[in-house]
Amino acid sequence: MNQRNLLGTTLLYLAAAIIVLVSVSPFVYMVLTSVKTGSALFDPAIWPKKADFGNYTALFDGAQPFGRHLLNSVMVASLTVGGAILMGVTASYALGRIRFKGKGLLMLTLLGVSMFPQVAVLSGMFELIQSLGLFNRAIGLVVPYTIFTLPFTVWILTTFMRELPNELEEAAIMDGCGPLRIIFQVFLPLLWPALVSTGLLAFIGAWNEFLFALTFIVEDAQRTVPVGISLIAGATAYEIPWGSIMAASVIVTVPLLLLVLIFQKKIVSGLTAGAVKG
Amino acid sequence: MLALMCVVAVWPLLRSIWFAFTETNINNLEASRFIGLENFFGPYGLFFNPNYTDGFWASDWGTAIRNTFQFAFVSVILETLAGLGVALLLNQEFKGRTLVRTAVLVPWAIPTIVSAKMWGWMLHDQFGVVNTVLLNLGVISDKIAWTADASTAMWSVVAVDVWKTTPFMALLILAALQTLPKDCYEAARVDGVHPLRLFWKVTLPLIRQPLLVAMVFRLLDALRVFDLIYVLTSNDSSTISMSGLVMREMVDAGNVGFGSAASTSLFLIIMLSAVVFLRLTRTKLEE
Numbered sequence: 242m243n244q245r246n247l248l249g250t251t252l253l254y255l256a257a258a259i260i261v262l263v264s265v266s267p268f269v270y271m272v273l274t275s276v277k278t279g280s281a282l283f284d285p286a287i288w289p290k291k292a293d294f295g296n297y298t299a300l301f302d303g304a305q306p307f308g309r310h311l312l313n314s315v316m317v318a319s320l321t322v323g324g325a326i327l328m329g330v331t332a333s334y335a336l337g338r339i340r341f342k343g344k345g346l347l348m349l350t351l352l353g354v355s356m357f358p359q360v361a362v363l364s365g366m367f368e369l370i371q372s373l374g375l376f377n378r379a380i381g382l383v384v385p386y387t388i389f390t391l392p393f394t395v396w397i398l399t400t401f402m403r404e405l406p407n408e409l410e411e412a413a414i415m416d417g418c419g420p421l422r423i424i425f426q427v428f429l430p431l432l433w434p435a436l437v438s439t440g441l442l443a444f445i446g447a448w449n450e451f452l453f454a455l456t457f458i459v460e461d462a463q464r465t466v467p468v469g470i471s472l473i474a475g476a477t478a479y480e481i482p483w484g485s486i487m488a489a490s491v492i493v494t495v496p497l498l499l500l501v502l503i504f505q506k507k508i509v510s511g512l513t514a515g516a517v518k519g
Numbered sequence: 520m521l522a523l524m525c526v527v528a529v530w531p532l533l534r535s536i537w538f539a540f541t542e543t544n545i546n547n548l549e550a551s552r553f554i555g556l557e558n559f560f561g562p563y564g565l566f567f568n569p570n571y572t573d574g575f576w577a578s579d580w581g582t583a584i585r586n587t588f589q590f591a592f593v594s595v596i597l598e599t600l601a602g603l604g605v606a607l608l609l610n611q612e613f614k615g616r617t618l619v620r621t622a623v624l625v626p627w628a629i630p631t632i633v634s635a636k637m638w639g640w641m642l643h644d645q646f647g648v649v650n651t652v653l654l655n656l657g658v659i660s661d662k663i664a665w666t667a668d669a670s671t672a673m674w675s676v677v678a679v680d681v682w683k684t685t686p687f688m689a690l691l692i693l694a695a696l697q698t699l700p701k702d703c704y705e706a707a708r709v710d711g712v713h714p715l716r717l718f719w720k721v722t723l724p725l726i727r728q729p730l731l732v733a734m735v736f737r738l739l740d741a742l743r744v745f746d747l748i749y750v751l752t753s754n755d756s757s758t759i760s761m762s763g764l765v766m767r768e769m770v771d772a773g774n775v776g777f778g779s780a781a782s783t784s785l786f787l788i789i790m791l792s793a794v795v796f797l798r799l800t801r802t803k804l805e806e
Contacts, residue, residue, distance in 0.1 A: 250613075253608065253611060253613055254613070256604075256608055257608060257613070257615065257616075257619045260605055260608065260619060260622070260623060261618070261619055261622040261623075263682070264622045264623050264625050264626050264686070265622050265625050267626075267634075267637055267638065267641060267682070268625055268626075268629065268637075270637075270641065270648060271633075271637045271640075274640065282646070283645075283646045287648065358739075358742070358743035358762065358782075358785060358786060358789055359743065359745075359762075360743060360745065360761075360762040360765045360766070360782045360785060361532065361535060361782045361783065361785060361786035362531040362532045362535050363535065363765065363766075363769060363778070363779075363782060364534065364535045364538045364543075364769060364775045364778060364779045364782070365530065365531030365532060365533065365534030365535035365536075365537075365538070366531040366535075367545075367548075367775075368531070368534055368548050369530065369531050369534070371548065384527075388527060388528050391528075445628075448630065449630040449631055449632070451631065451632055451745070451746035451749075452745055452746060452762070452766070455766075455770075456766070456770055467630060467631075467632040467633075467746075468632075470632055470633065470636060471632055471636070471749075471750050483640050483643075483646075486636050486640070487636075487637070487640065490633040490636055490637060493630060493633055494628070494629050494630060494633050497628050497629075497630065498625065498628045498629070500628075501624055501627070501628035502621060502624065502628070505620075505621060505624055509690050509694070512687070512690060512691070513690065513691055513694035
């Protein structure tokens, strides 16, 4: 690795710099735009002359209940993570530790379902949500989100579950533990890393979801943030409030970005566990 | 638990397929009328419609299929190449590698809707930064309405998608690269093999399998694209995808029956493409 010549090294750093620039600059530009108001927005200068947080304050006392959207999103995403983890752990215990016929096929189906086009179940899901009385309520979104996250959660947890030593389970059985106690008191503490990565991925998925959120909710106060952002409108139909849209985007993105950057090792291992071993 | 899961997951799919054979309005799902294959092959159906005077590919559904495949193929190929490049770079040892790896994650962490809005603003015809920069560099002489002009709209969508999902590709490929045995490379270095030859003869064959799996993931994801196009180009006819058309028919127009027929076809088309891709590349998904 150490006989790289000067030219090679320069090219390497140049390429790295370009990659960093392309990845990060749109986000930086978004943040810069969000602190421009009025005519400053249409000034071609990239760096704002003065930072104005008017867009941010306007979001929370404006016509759209943006604060409410945020709360809805937090609630839906958290419940989805909780549900997916709870069901995922029990299901993956069955898949990872117990031998039964058709397991390989079941695993493949699981992987298939997680890559499923959401639109294909749209009308059936619409009916299901309506018959459960959850139409037009943010909490109803937890149902489709959990269904679509679960396969992936189960898939990853199963790969982790399989690697836990058999002796542990045998010892627990000898001591008289039932399956539920084995799952929650013996395995769960060992599964923390996997739980963190699947939980984060489930959270990100639910936080970003758009199609179901757009279809199943028509009342403004029940919407989640992605739909909220897509519907932010100006005073007239011809005026798009880019400043507010960018401010809302920054608010939605920053927590996610922090989560991803803090837990990047966990997230990357979660993502790759699903694919590389497949 | 597993059985319950299957029921909850499979039931909506079965109902959706059932709706495809009915005439149903979104406001009253109970009042559905069974009409057989009308939605697919009838006078107003998706395929072999006699009203398609300009042929199937000019119809709304044909256009949506074309758009979707065009989008999926171009973006998956570009993402694979870009992802491979980024992964090879990150696999080198150099100062600031962790910084670059972190930076690469940023586009992936930004929600699709946000990146669509953000690029929508950057590609704005009058005030967008992309036009300003390109004008100043002299690359273009007039401002271009990137997302509104039919000739550039699809390319804008592809560009945003590539920007957003290259990190995913890069991370998967990087993970594969890091499992490669070091001794192969030691031996090659001792023998003085040219790096390019080393890449073609050693690296590429070794990461072929994970690379193809990553491509299948992306292909399936790209074929069901909806939110990016819906927000970036407002679902106009030059970029509308299959999912977008289903949404338009089912939700905006309220024709649950026709929309379901389209979504069922979409489902079959995607499954078929996945099978064809796996066959062509002889990828095995089993462990």
